[in-house]
Amino acid sequence: MRDLLLFGIIVGLIPFILRRPWLGVVAWFWIGLMVPQAHTWGFMRTFPLAMLIGGVTLAALVVNRDRRNLPMTREMVMMFVLAAYMTMTTYFAVYRSGAWAQWESVMKILLMTFVTPMLIFGPRRIVWVILVTVVSLGFYGFKGGLFTISTGGSYMVLGPPRSFISGNTYIGLAMVMVLPLILVTARFFNERWFDLGWPLKQSWYKGIGLGFYAMFWLTGLAIIATYSRGAWLGLLAVAPFVFLRMRRKWAIVAAAVLALGVVGIAAPDRMVERWQTIGGYEEDTSAMQRIQSWGANWNMAVERPLTGMGFRNVEMGYAWWISYANFEGYWRHALSPHSIYFQMLGQHGFGGLFVFLTLIAFTWLTLGRIKRQAKKADQKWLSEYAWAIQIAFIGYLVSGAFLDVAYFNLVYAFIALAIIMRRELDETxxxxxxxxxxxxxxxxxxxxxxxxxxxxxxxxxxxxxxxx
Incomplete structure (x- = not known):
């Protein structure tokens, strides 16, 4: 039944996308972030939804005039440079066939990142894209938070099965990144910054805002219940910025003191033990595997500083991999760079890491400019969402130090949104x-x-x- 329902939704979207191509971007974000096919059990589980929606969107872009020119901002230029650099490193990859397969997947993400600013413009379209992004990942935060409350936090929160964010660490990172956007979206509806139009009535906005506030707190609980130390560190990094942005801070502090000191709510023993391993990492196998992996990828970059080893270098096998490690240890484990920084180093060398970090730095600076100037121009929605995406990048850069998520589509969605919001501010x-x-x-x-x-x-x- 779920398969037929999802198939009907996808087929029903196609004529709307052909008429209004920007809806294709919204649908592509929904499929790429929420991964609805992961909740089916039949033929739709392996159906190429993203390819179908992406293809229809590109066709609609060609035949429809409802589009803008590609804004050649510094972020856009750096994305072209990144695409070219990855193509070069793939040509010199040590595992050529596997590298080109991964290159194709990454280029699809970058292609839709290039298309998004051409089709998304104007306040309503921008906020609809953000809203779909928030709901797609906030769904798992809302669901995971309720699960955490019902089980007392004794079980681990996971992402949708057989998807990129299925593991606890990956869904934890995704929820950390979307958390500040949930808060701003709750304010958007609660304060009615502007009308989004059909199908939402303004009389519903207050209730929708309360729903997003509930999603915000439940997502925070779900992040904790992922038991992912990387996600916990990311949450600690964004929490001060979010707290300073919140209202009724003293009421929140008082509620926390009441819950912990008076009622006696405490974290499960398993969670406390997990947290304590951060300080005693030398005694934790998982932590030592990461350190071993970081050393191996660093040595790969030193050997090939400009090209790295290319995509999917891990598929060269354990013997090849361990030859670059500083120590072997007693474990045999799944090979992974365990960090966005060492992932870029090992696969694309120091040059690739520089291009990647420069792209993020440019995006960060642009968001800061949008935040300041939009506030002066009385464009509150632009200022608040720019702030939220900035904080999301903090969570990504901190949690990403322990996860190989350099090609996470949410990151490139945020870069595209920064480009679009900058253009919107300039035109305003x-x-x-x-x-x-x-x-x-x-x-x-x-x-x-x-x-x-x-x-x-x-x-x-x-x-x-x-x-x-």
Whole structure:
């Protein structure tokens, strides 16, 4: 039944996407982040949903005029550089066939990242993309939080089976990244920043906002119940920024003191033991495996500093891998770089890591600029969401130090949103009332409305005028 329902939804979306291509971006984000096919049991489990929706979206982009030019910002340029650099390292990869297969998957993510700014513009479309992103991952936070409460936190929260975020560490990272966006989305509806249009009625906004507040707190619980030390460190990194942004801080502190000191709510023993292993990492096998892996990838980058070993270097086998390690240990384990930084080093060398971090740094700086200038321009929704994505990157960079998630599609979705939001801010500033100052028109000219398209139009002092 689930298979037929999902199939019907996908088939039903196709004509809408062909008519309005931007809906294809929204659908692609939903499929890529929520992975709805993971909840089916039949033919839809292996159905290429992302490929289908992506193909339909690209076809609609070609035949439909509802699009914008590709904004060549510094982030966009760096993504082209990253794509080119990964292509070069794949050509020199040690495991050529597997590397090209992984290259194809990463290029699909980058392709949709390039397409997104062409189809997503205007406040409503931007917020709808963010809303779908928040709901797609917040669903697991909401569900996981309820599961944590019902079981007393005794069991581990996991992601959807047979998906990229199925493991506790990966779903934990995803929830850490989306947590600040859930908070801002709750405020968006609670304060009714603007109308999103059909199918949401403004009379529903208050209730929807309360639902997102519930999702925020339940997602926080779910992150803790993943038992992922990487996710815990990411949560610790974003928590101070989120706390400072919250209202009624003292009420939250008082509730925490009441729960811990008076009622006596305590973490399960298993969770406490897991936390204590962070300090005593030398005695923890999992931690030592990571250190071994980091050393191996560092040595690979030293041997091939410009090209690295290419995608899927782990498939060269244990004997090859361990030859680059500083020590072997007594374990045999699944090979993994266990870090976005060492993943980029081992697969793409120091050059690849530099390009990757430069892309993130540019995005971070752009979000900071949007946050400051949007606040001055009274564009609260832009300022708040820019702040939320900035904090999400903090969580990613901290948790990502322990996870191989350099190609996580949520990261590139946030980069695309930063590019789109920057353009939105610039266009809002360009057409703000302050730009239209009174001017003295030369003889023989006639003022016309801003934005009119006619021959012989010239701009004089911020106004558009026509020469007779």
């Amino acid at each position: 500033a360009a057409f703000s009332p302050a730009q239209y100052r009174p001017v003295s028109l030369p003889a023989g000219t006639q003022a016309i409305g801003a934005g009119a398209r006619t021959q012989g139009v010239a701009a004089v002092g911020g106004m558009h005028v026509r020469r007779d």
